[in-house]
Amino acid sequence: MAEGSSDTSLALGVLGGMGPAATLDFLTKLQSFTPAKTDQDHIRVLVDINPKVPDRNLAGSGAGPVLAEMAGALAGAGADVLAIACNTAHAHADLIQRASGLPLIDMIETASSAARDRGARRVGVLGTKVALRLYREYLAAQAMGLVTLEPRRQDEFMATIYKIKAGDTGPGVRREMADYAADLVAGGADALIAGCTEAPLAMGPKDVRVAFIDPGELLARRCVAVCLGLEPAPAALGA
Template sequence: MSDDTSLTLGVLGGMGPAATLDFLAKLQAYTPAERDQDHIRVIADINPKVPDRNTPGSGAGPVLAEMAGALRGAGADVLAIACNTAHAHADLIQRASGLPLIDMIETGARAAHETGAMRAGVLGTKGALKLYREYLAAQAMGMITLDAERQEAFMATLYRIKGGDTGREVRREMKAHADALVKAGAECIIAGCTEVPLVLSQEDLRVDMVDPGDLLARRCVAVCLGWEALPAYHGA
C-alpha cells in the first residue's frame, strides 16, 4: 500500500510518554513494509502536560479536544488515543475534530469476549474500570476488579511505572495484582492501562491476557491500509 492511498493516523499520546512510544513501536512493527514509503503516516501529539485523567474536574477533556482538532488540522484522517482512561472524553474528542476514533476500550472488550471468558479481570484506573464495565456488559460479560486496598496499591505501582521504574519489584507487584483478579474469578485479564504491558506479559499469567494497546495498534494499521472499514463517527 503506497503512502498516497493510505489514511493518516492522528495519535493523542503522552499519557504517559513511555506507553505512547511503545504503541508507536507496535504500529511500525505491525505495518508490512519493504521501504519507508510503505508505512502509514502518523501524526502524534505526545503531550505529557494533559491534566491527570484520574483527577475529577482536572480539565483533561478540553485539552484532549484541542489536541484532536490540531491533529485534524495537521492532516489526520482518523484518531487513536494511547490511553485507556482518556477514552472517557471520546465523544468530546470526536466532536472537536470531526474525525472517527478507533476505540481502544471497545477493541479490548471485544477481544476479551473472543477468549471465551465470561468474567474479565481489569487492571486499570477507576475511570478505565467504569468504561470497561460498560463495554464488557455489552458483550454479556461480567467484570472482576481489585478490592479497594489493592486498587490503591495498583495505582501506586502504576505511578512507579510512569516514573520510569520497570524493574523486578514493580513486575512482581503487577503480577500479584493480576493474580488477585484470577483468584477472585477472572477468566482473562485485560491490561486496562497502557503502562501495564510494560511490566506484565502473557507468560506471567495462567489465563489469557488481553492487551488493548497492542490490539489497537493492529487495528490502526488495518484501518489506515484499508483492510478494515473506518469506525463509525460518533460526534454530534
C-alpha cells in the same frame, strides 16, 4: 486521506503523552505490525505527545478540553482517523470526536471485543477507576462480567502504575503487577485486560495464568488495518 498525498492509506492521528513511555510503546507496536518493505509502505502518523494533559484520574482536572484541542489540531494537520494511547482518556471520547470531526478507533471497545472473542465470561481489568467504569460498560454490553481489585489493592495498583510512569519496570514492580493479576484470577477472572497503557511495560502473557489482553497492542494492529484499508474505518460520531 491526508491532503496533498496520492497514497490511498489513511493518516493516523495519535493523542499521546499519557504517559510518554506508553505512547512510545504504542508507536513501536504500530511500526512493527505494519507490513512494510520500504519507508513509503508505512502509514503516516501524526502524534501529539503531550505530557501536560491534566491527570485523567482526577475529577474536574480539565483533561477533556485539552484532549479536544489536541484532536482538533491533529485533524487540522491532516489526520483522517484518531487513536488515543491511554485507556482512561477514552472517558472524553465523544468530546474528542466532536472537536475533530474524525472517527476514533476505540481502545476500550477493541480490547473488550477481544475478550469476548476469546470466550471470556468474567474479565479481570487492571486500570484506573475511570477506565474500570468504561470497561464495565463495554463488557456488560457483550454479556461479560468485570472482576476488579478490592479497594486497598486498587490503591496499591495505582501506586505501582506511578512507579512505572517514573521509569521503574524492575523485578519488584513486575512482581507487584503479577500479584495484582493473580488476585483477579483468584476472584474468578478467566481473561485479563491490562487496562492501563503502563501495565504492559511491566507485565506480559507469562505473568498471567489466563488469556492476557494488551489493549495497546490490539489497538496498534487495528490502526494499521484501518489505515491500510484492510478494515473499514469506524463511523464518525453522529454519522
